[in-house]
Amino acid sequence: MANETVIEAPVTRKARKGFLPFHTNTFDRYFVSVLIFVALSLFWLRFIEAFLPIWIVPILSILIGIVIVRKG
Numbered sequence: 001m002a003n004e005t006v007i008e009a010p011v012t013r014k015a016r017k018g019f020l021p022f023h024t025n026t027f028d029r030y031f032v033s034v035l036i037f038v039a040l041s042l043f044w045l046r047f048i049e050a051f052l053p054i055w056i057v058p059i060l061s062i063l064i065g066i067v068i069v070r071k072g
Helices: 026-048 056-071
Strands: none
Touching: 026 056
């Protein structure tokens, strides 16, 4: 069987280096955005909810997420 042809999957990894301290692909950047949303929500509920309404969190998270997905 010395004449076998190896077939490789046509998968290209599109990792890039942005301002995040590690190489990421699109899924990684979306995942980091979701983690930031959860962390920001918990932080907001614990420390800031008494002063500002909670509806500000999704707006901030969406803006931060857009920056991370495009530039991160």
